[in-house]
Amino acid sequence: xxxxKPEEPERNADAPPEIEPTVPAHFRRLWFxxxxxxxxxxxxxxxxxxxxxxxxxxxxxxxxxRSNPVWEARLVQHPIxxxxxxxxxERRAISRKGxxxxxxxxxxxxxFSLIFLPMPWAMVTPSVTLVLSPWIWTRPEH
Numbered sequence: 001x002x003x004x005k006p007e008e009p010e011r012n013a014d015a016p017p018e019i020e021p022t023v024p025a026h027f028r029r030l031w032f033x034x035x036x037x038x039x040x041x042x043x044x045x046x047x048x049x050x051x052x053x054x055x056x057x058x059x060x061x062x063x064x065x066r067s068n069p070v071w072e073a074r075l076v077q078h079p080i081x082x083x084x085x086x087x088x089x090e091r092r093a094i095s096r097k098g099x100x101x102x103x104x105x106x107x108x109x110x111x112f113s114l115i116f117l118p119m120p121w122a123m124v125t126p127s128v129t130l131v132l133s134p135w136i137w138t139r140p141e142h
Contacts, residue, residue, distance in 0.1 A: 019137045028067040035063030042081075052105065054084045054098060055115065061085050087142035102136050
């Protein structure tokens with residue numbers, strides 16, 4: 001006779017996920033620190049038009065998923081940024097508006113680099129733009 005498995009309690013779909021107990025505390029602290037840095041950069045990006053926001057919040061949510069599920073849940077359930085984070089997690093999708101914002105930001109950064117940086121450094125941002133822009137536009141939309 002095989003031993004019966006204990007019945008797992010039902011989990012609320014809105015409840016934050018549990019952290020694996022095998023993750024050492026020092027790693028959780030590092031993930032949390034990374035999440036706070038990404039969150040700070042995302043807040044700066046929400047204020048300054050030259051900085052991206054959502055990509056840093058996606059990074060913060062990923063870090064918090066490994067360190068602090070309460071903070072992760074707050075980001076994922078945020079009324080403005082949550083849908084973007086969930087779309088990226090579920091389908092690797094970027095909104096049309098996000099694609100335009102990213103592309104225009106990359107082009108603006110490229111123009112800035114070409115005007116103000118010496119060669120060969122001036123070519124770094126345009127090169128990144130040439131690689132990232134097509135990739136961004138091949139992502140599904142949400």
